[in-house]
Amino acid sequence: MKKYLYIGLGFLSFGLGTIGLFLPILPTTPLYLLTAFLWLRSSETLHQKFIQSDKYKKYVGDPLVKKKMTNKGMVKMFVMMLIVFAIPGILVDNTIMRISLVVVYLAHLIFLTWYLRRKDKVKVGEAE
Structure with a gap:
């Protein structure tokens, strides 16, 4: 049950983070970090797909992990x-x-x- 709750909350935070790409009030990076955390706890497949996606690399991986922010x-x-x-x-x-x-x-x-x-x-x- 907890696994499905985390997967659902992960999809919610992913959706809000993606909307945040277009609305400056919603913070994309923290919502994508939350998505990665929730999917790490629930589904290895979803987590791996997410951290290998271009959006994750652009908004989380490069600026925060690799410290490549202009x-x-x-x-x-x-x-x-x-x-x-x-x-x-x-x-x-x-x-x-x-x-x-x-x-x-x-x-x-x-x-x-x-x-x-x-x-x-x-x-x-x-x-x-």
Whole structure:
């Protein structure tokens, strides 16, 4: 039963992630990560097909796993994050919440820039 629940939720997150390719409010990458997790737990066949697909490689594999994100891609990501963080900041009149949103956004900006731009050290004996 749990296997079928994971497969169904995987299809749901995959569908929403694919819609997110066209609607900037839906985050494609986290939904595709969720799809990979759910299908990993339920169906090896679906998981392998998904991680070998072009969409997975474009939105998850290259930018997050291989750290091959262009400057244009990073700017686009941070602008979308700014919009998503700004919406509740504009709609709710609470200073503490606005400060919290700014701090969380800046933490994302710093950590993601560091993570995506750092070069992993190759251990002795490993090929690049």
